[in-house]
């Protein structure tokens with residue numbers, strides 16, 4: 593069970609790391625944005641669309657699959673899990689505002705919409721940072737209190753309902769620029785052939801979207 597929880601914690605941490613990294617990149621790219629640069633506006637909106645899908649899938653998966661297990665009345669942590677859900681709602685709201693701003697930026701390429709996207713990212717970053725710090729400090733204790741078999745089944749199920757294309761993109765997203773220790777930890781969870789196939793499927797397109805947005 594310790595291994596299951598450690599692997600669940602590792603995946604959670606790598607996802608959070610990718611979210612934090614991208615929030616910084618979006619903010620930096622918007623600071624450099626020149627009004628009227630339609631190519632960059634489109635590229636940023638495209639990149640945000642992928643980021644939105646990744647983050648949304650992550651928190652919806654937790655709500656649907658993991659929370660019922662760690663929030664089970666028998667585990668005695670209903671209030672903690674309710675708080676995590678409340679934090680997710682703040683993320684959802686931050687995402688909605690930012691999504692709308694990037695959609696406008698895609699068509700206008702205006703300084704006003706770039707500023708609105710930056711403001712949205714600020715709200716989102718605030719919500720994500722609060723939630724991630726809470727989750728990272730409490731997830732192990734919540735998992736240890738949960739019913740072991742149900743927890744193992746939940747972790748196994750997380751992310752399995754994504755399409756093959758989305759899964760391949762997810763692998764690129766969490767693997768990008770990983771420090772050696774994190775890469776070794778990920779290798780223990782996702783077999784090398786699976787990572788290789790994901791790279792073959794999505795690697796080039798992932799790199800293209802990233803390059804167009806930040807380069």
Ligand SMILES: [Fe+2]
Pocket residue numbers: 651654680723727
């Ligand atoms: Fe979460």
